[in-house]
Amino acid sequence: MLILSRKADEKIVIGEEVEVTILSIRGSQVKLGIEAPKDVHVFREEIREDFNEKHATNEAVGFERLKRQSAEARHMGSPGGENNRSV
Structure with missing residues (x-):
């Protein structure tokens, strides 16, 4: 770890x-801004863990659904639709 x-x-x-x-x-709170290409999915750890726990039997499909939801939230979260991510 760096x-x-x-x-x-x-x-x-x-x-x-x-x-x-x-x-x-x-x-103790740090607010981060993350700029990344659309194909790089960025998740808060607890969201991904919670999602994987709830969908453990179908994890591969669940992670793909989480990526789609992330992309949808990215488009809905800002006027331009592509820069702000809040997932």
């Missing part, structure tokens, strides 16, 4: 196409 320290408005780059920006820090 451990980095960042301040608000600083960025972390992952590979050539993923950029994580520290938007704000309030107490």
Whole structure:
């Protein structure tokens, strides 16, 4: 695991196409902005774990459904529809 320290408005780059920006820090809460290509699915860990637990018998289909829901939320979540992700 790579451990980095960042301040608000600083960025972390992952590979050539993923950029994580520290938007704000309030107490123990950090707000992140993630820019990634549409084919890179970004999930909060607890959402993915909860989904996988509920759909363990059909995990492959469930993960594909979760990716579709992520794409739908991405399109509904912003006026432009493609930059904001809140999943």
